[in-house]
Amino acid sequence: MPTPREGELLVHNVYLSLDPTMRTWINELPSYFSPVAIGEVMRGSAIGVIEQSRNAKFPEGTLVLGLLGWQDYALTDGTGLRVLPKDPSIPLTAYFGLFGIVGMTAYFGLLDIGKPRAGETLVVSAAAGAVGSIAGQIGKIKGCRVVGIAGSDEKCHWIEDELGFDTAINYRAEPVLESLNKHCPDGIDVHFENVGGAILDAVLSLINLHARIVLCGLISIYNASESEPGPYNLPHIMQIIIKRARAEGFLVLDYMDRAREAMQDLRQWYAQGKLRYRVDIVDGLQNAPRALNKLFDGSNKGKLIVKV
């Protein structure tokens, strides 16, 4: 058990967030974060309670959220920590979802990069995932026809019946291109991409003039090796030119100074009953490595969280 020095605090982790992007942190290739080195504590966003503090800005007992890592206790000087309010109406786990990075990712990705307009058709991949499910619901709030792509009938029912998506496509049971073609009779104006690969190819073949492709994640390739061969579905890349489309990547980290704007809207929509979410809680830090795989085989149901 480490002991805090002057200016430091000891946080007892309670919940750990598991997110697809973590997979990219353990590649050798540098990304927006440097790769986690072998032997280092795995990087991860966690919520904890301050057990010991030698830093006046962080009293003992305060709830905090930050990159506290896959560990029971974290020693930190408080840099980058977010102090969570003690608001009993909001469950702590929501700060990993709707009221955290995940909600902001959906919010800024869809609205700032996708720029959806009422009446347009929005397609969301990994639509039952933490980010996709919120992006699709925001699309409905903005007046879009929203088609979600997910990997099981249960997920499809959830996003259609509970979240209000217009249609859901089970990519494991249906031919995606044909189903998209059927359910997007006016083509696709905005695509919120969490998957990549064959799903992105199918979407590109149906985009409208001036379509916007929000490149949020590419979970289908995070486990692929650089040299893996695959289909280069050529005419679909050409569609970006023919349709004068825009494909743009973004990282929510660039939007931190606009967090208040997102939180205001997300809280209001949640209070109005327009946004729903669900969490999938795995018990015990020792189960985190196996649990991370649930994001890649699609067996999680909602925002994946480890109860430390």
Next chain:
Amino acid sequence: MPTPREGELLVHNVYLSLDPTMRTWINELPSYFSPVAIGEVMRGSAIGVIEQSRNAKFPEGTLVLGLLGWQDYALTDGTGLRVLPKDPSIPLTAYFGLFGIVGMTAYFGLLDIGKPRAGETLVVSAAAGAVGSIAGQIGKIKGCRVVGIAGSDEKCHWIEDELGFDTAINYRAEPVLESLNKHCPDGIDVHFENVGGAILDAVLSLINLHARIVLCGLISIYNASESEPGPYNLPHIMQIIIKRARAEGFLVLDYMDRAREAMQDLRQWYAQGKLRYRVDIVDGLQNAPRALNKLFDGSNKGKLIVKV
């Protein structure tokens, strides 16, 4: 020989422009134009002189440019025709290049989509081609470090020594990724893409934060079949997210109402000696089909034109 009816004119074609995009017009897949049907006159931009006119807006002897097709004579009602000035200081063929669609493609693609800033690094593929050679020179005018990729030593010397590119890479003689890495020590901020495939992959691996990828053409895939397998160089697609980059397609046809703006700048820069071009003229309409292939094997030297 057709005879014009009331309102029509008969144009005697003089020059025919050959452009890579023509290859996409003879695919079965619909593009920004409908496919040319078997048995139809091949679509093509031509310059001709009006030999007979029954349309008061177009006097006989007028020089015009338009989609007059691969034929000696075209019958038209004048829709879409551009009347060319009789200015002896500008050779007719320049209206296919610098002072035509090609010049505007380079101008709006680079400036409107690429938004280069002084001091940034610009990479241009097919840099000795009609569009690429102008895009690179505009990049120099705007103060960029400009690296061109071309397919022969002769082309590389031309763009370096005559056009003022900072460096040229011969993709047939050098490993493109290594050479780009060497010649772009500060990374790549803007990429003007005319080629696609492996060259685009190499560029993506070196892009900077907030890079802009101008998708102008993908000549490497115009002759490919839909099912052709190829390397899915996965981490490079991911670069668009990691670097918050934007890849955007455009068509010069959308900029026709801003033609005057481009022409003013292009004429001024040309008069100041800041823009150069060259033409590659093939004699005889009967040689047009074989000549079109020169764009794909890279044997043309400059804007490819058929003297009808």
